[in-house]
Amino acid sequence: MPFVPSPLGEREGRDSARRVEVAVLGAGLAGLSAANCLCGQDVEVLEAASHIGGRTKSARFGNSAWANFGAQYLTDDKVKVVELANEVGATLVPAPFGEFGITDHLDxxxxxxxxxxxxxxxxxxxxxxxxxxxxxxxxxxxxxxxxxxxxxxxxxxxxxxxxxxxxxxxxxxxxxxxxWGNQRTSPWSDQPVESSGRGATVLAGGTNELTIGLAQRSGARISLRTQVVAVIPTGGEYVIRARCEGEAVTLRARHVICALPAPVAASVCKELPGWKQQALGSVRYGGFLATPMLVAPADRPVGPWRFSVSRPNQVYNANDFRLRTPGDAEQSGVCYHSYVYDRYARQIWDDPDDSITSGAVRALLAEFPEYTNRVEWVGIQRWKYGLPHYSLGHMKRLDALRAPVGTLRFCGDYCSPSNMEGAARNGERAAAEVKAEMEVHS
Ligand SMILES: Cc1cc2nc3c(=O)[nH]c(=O)nc-3n(C[C@H](O)[C@H](O)[C@H](O)COP(=O)(O)OP(=O)(O)OC[C@H]3O[C@@H](n4cnc5c(N)ncnc54)[C@H](O)[C@@H]3O)c2cc1C
Structure with missing residues (x-):
């Protein structure tokens, strides 16, 4: 059956007393991995955005090109994500950027x-x-x-x-x-590194294909444009207050899996003990600003880009345009997955969109003058919670970050490692905790 996202209540009517067994907050990879593990249970996923997948957001253009706004690729050690991709039938193809010597450009x-x-x-x-x-x-x-x-x-x-x-x-x-290196599933090099045997891969059609597949396979109700504003423990269950397109909606759930970015989790989950508030509040994120750019094939030029003012000497691309869709740019066109990380993203964060996209196109044309007249589309996405990083003392707080409070479970890439593998593993961990709890009470 095709997957049709529905805002809360669309299918069931707006019933303020409606109950579900498990509410999952956030339809990113962590939340959807959890929902997938709970397939067959009474699960509802609440998501503030109008798309599922959170930071795996992508968009397709025809059959061969797609734009990744967030997560880009999988290294060989991301065995859980590869397993999930296989499970949902999402296609992994070799990453088109190959090997490069990281110190080659240095004097x-x-x-x-x-x-x-x-x-x-x-x-x-x-x-x-x-x-x-x-x-x-x-x-x-x-x-x-x-x-x-x-x-x-x-x-x-x-x-x-x-x-x-x-x-x-x-x-x-x-x-x-x-x-550092290839042991991103552990900091130590004396352990064998788990390997999918696939090398570096990307998801054909865009990274979102994985999360769309998980959403479909989970069978969960998914309520988009539904922003959770409060999660309140009340008499052995949780009351979840949300806003869906301006309307207040309420859901009751026996179990809650909170798969929101840590600062959002800290602000919406009410009555958390001090140790939990403190741990969630301590997570530090860097922002990413992504500007995927679609380039038309050489024989279908689209004319000059309409430039706006952008900042002189500003970095608008921080990955040397290495990340792109596979295929021949001249024959079939290509999408460059351009972005800047925190340091540069901060400098242009509040600039108008057309200034940022123009800066990105200028950077692209400086590298590839042959694309003049071929830039077809440029997207823009500001990720305030781009990536949680290993700030000082983070490892001491990890147990507290992962720990449940009652039947409220926590997951997300801030529970480490901070990538798709971490999000998926932690989503599954939270779902396993819920299942164990359900078995105790069955
Ligand atoms: C530019 C970029 C490049 C990246 N590249 C890679 C890569 O190449 N490889 C890799 O492995 N990882 C990469 N990552 C990291 C990867 O995308 C994340 O680690 C992973 O997707 C996080 O999943 P998550 O479910 O923990 O969080 P999210 O995807 O952030 O999910 C949280 C969800 O909660 C929703 N939400 C927030 N507030 C509310 C609310 N109040 N109510 C309801 N819903 C709410 C959000 O909309 C979101 O959908 C990249 C990330 C970015 C931004």
Whole structure:
């Protein structure tokens, strides 16, 4: 049956006393992975946006091109996401950007300096210790690096910006050990890295294909444009207050899975104990600003882009236009998945959309002058909660972040690791907790 998202009440009528067994808050990958695990149960998913999938948002253009606004690709170690993609029949294709030497563009002196720092990082990865050890969790990567040239610091800052959406002054040494190299499922290099055997892949048709598949497979009711404003514990169940297109709606649920970004969870979940409020409130996110750009095939030019003013000397693309849809740009056209991470996103966040998209097109044409007259469409998406990062002390708070409060469960990529794999694994973990609780009471 085709999946038809419906606002709360559309199917059932607006019944303020309506009850469900499980309410899932947020239809991102975490919430939908949880709903998928609870397939066959009485589940309703409440989602503020008008699309499902949260940060996996994408849009299709015909058969061969699509725009990813958020999540881009899977590395070989994202075994859970690959398993889910297979389960729902979403097609994974080899990522079209191939291998590249991360230090290739550096001058010789800087490359030597960075190489020595890489050896130090890898030596740390060969010494497993508790994640909460002071030198790992409470020390920033910048401080661990110690004195180094601006060029080397800039190399690391750009890497941390792209991978973790933060600066080297904000991320702990532990966060870097987790993300450096190919062992992104663990900070330690002495364990075999789980592998899907697929290499780096992208979802054909856009990353949203995975979350749409999960939504369909879960059989859950999905209520879009439904913003949760309060979750209140009342007599062994939860009252969920939401707003759907200006109207107040209420749902009652015995179990709640909160799959919202941590700051939103902290603000809507009422009567949380202090330790939980504190943990949720401590999660730090970097913002992303995405401007996917569709380029027409060479034989179908669309004319010049209508430029607006953009900032001079501003970075409007931070991934060297490496991320793109597969295929031959000249023959069939291509979509570049351009974005800037927190450092640059902050600088242009409040600029008008047409200024930002024009800046992005200028950057594209500087790299590919042959695309003059071929830029067909440019999207824009500001992700305030772009990526949660490993701020200082994060690992000490992880148990509290994952812990339930009564029958209110918490999941999302802030429960680590901060990527699709983390979102999916944590969604499934929350669903398993709910199932266990249901069995106890059955
Ligand atoms: C630009 C970008 C690039 C990325 N690239 C990659 C990548 O290449 N590989 C990778 O693995 N990961 C990548 N990620 C990270 C990945 O997208 C996330 O880790 C993952 O999608 C998070 O899923 P989630 O369910 O935890 O959160 P979300 O997807 O944010 O889901 C939370 C949902 O809650 C909804 N919501 C918020 N407030 C309310 C409310 N009050 N009421 C109801 N609903 C609400 C939101 O609309 C959202 O749908 C990227 C992220 C971004 C932004």
């Amino acid at each position: 010789d002196d800087v490359r030597k300096e960075v190489q020595l720092q890489i050896e130090r990082v890898e030596a740390e990865q060969a010494r497993p210790r508790p994640a909460t050890a002071w030198e790992l969790d409470d020390q920033s990567f910048a401080s661990w690096l110690g004195p180094c040239s601006d060029a080397a610091a800039s190399f690391w800052d750009h890497w941390a910006g792209g991978m973790l959406c933060c600066s080297i002054t904000e991320v702990s040494l532990y966060g870097v050990l987790w993300w």
